[in-house]
Amino acid sequence: MIQLSIIIVTYNSLQYIFNCIESIYEFNDLDESKFEIIIVDNSSIENFTEMSRLLFDKYKNRIQLIRNEENKGFGQGNNVGIKIAKGKYVCLSNPDILFRVPVFQKVLKLFQDNKDLAMIGGKQIGGRNSSFLNRPEYDFFVFTAILSDFLNIVNLYFQNYFYLSGALLFIDKEKFIEIGLFDENIFLYFEESDITKRFLKNGYSTKFVKGFIYDHLVGGREITSETVFDIEIDSVKKYCLKYHYNFRSFVNRKIISYRIMICFCKLLGKNDRVRKSEIYLNRFLKVKSDLVLNEIKM
Known part of the structure; x- marks a missing residue:
């Protein structure tokens, strides 16, 4: 059996x-x-x-x-x-x-x-x-x-x-x-x-x-492609909607986090980490911008 x-x-x-x-x-x-x-x-x-x-x-x-x-x-x-x-x-x-x-x-x-x-x-x-x-x-x-x-x-x-x-x-x-x-x-x-x-x-x-x-065997942490990032954002948006969590708050926390990381990495001279954090910051800023535009249209 x-x-x-x-x-x-x-x-x-x-x-x-x-x-x-x-x-x-x-x-x-x-x-x-x-x-x-x-x-x-x-x-x-x-x-x-x-x-x-x-x-x-x-x-x-x-x-x-x-x-x-x-x-x-x-x-x-x-x-x-x-x-x-x-x-x-x-x-x-x-x-x-x-x-x-x-x-x-x-x-x-x-x-x-x-x-x-x-x-x-x-x-x-x-x-x-x-x-x-x-x-x-x-x-x-x-x-x-x-x-x-x-x-x-x-x-x-x-x-x-x-x-x-x-x-x-x-x-x-x-x-x-x-x-x-x-x-x-x-x-x-x-x-x-x-x-x-x-x-x-x-x-x-x-x-x-x-x-x-x-x-x-996930290998090293590389920058996630935009396609994979979009899939991840779509998933967390659906998760937040399902359980009545504030998706905008999730995005804002990510934006604050990456801004803090950029400041610390610049102070430590970790330029590669700065570059990666800036890429993610810009992606989350775009998500926030899209949310605002969708609210205006509604």
Whole structure:
């Protein structure tokens, strides 16, 4: 009987997916009959065909590969996998994840021992090593980022203010279905914050476990493209609207934060950081300007 369904949503991820799968098998501590791997591919038919061929050559029929006919985002892709998953619990993994310790048996025991537990996250190594982050309503970047980084270092997670990194999550499937799965109106970013709020609202809990270590191969922090920035802004706008938070206030906090960062970086002579902060400041100033123009038109 399958207990755990590992779901990986991919998008042009051939350079990562095989290392991810190998790490799953390397650190798997369940009988192979008790877990399944489901890959939901959001790529083009050409990329899907190539992945299908390579996966079959290496793993035969051990892995289920599904082509998502239309890329409707991270959450929708995971929903596709969850709806066909046979396990009582699901592991949602990015393709650029590498497991570093056996965790599956411990995850199952945590869920079985705590009937209110809905979601578990682990210790992320990679990028800023952010295993959890501030929810948008509590985000005042220049201040809360420092606090968040410190709390990640000392492994102190507060579910009422933070959300677990969506790079690797373990979720009780029945509880997830109860709260409506991922909101498919949110294409990418802040899905974890949204589901955290819904789990808590329904009386469930989330948990961070520092011993569940994994690598997230996010590389260095570069300037986000305008397209990705626009997607992120759209997501946080929808999140704020959904929970009646002031989106304009969120934008203003970002503007203040980047202005403060520019001043400090200039004093410290960190010209590269100044340039990056100025790019983001200008983007948020444009978002604010667009908000004002839309209000005038209304």
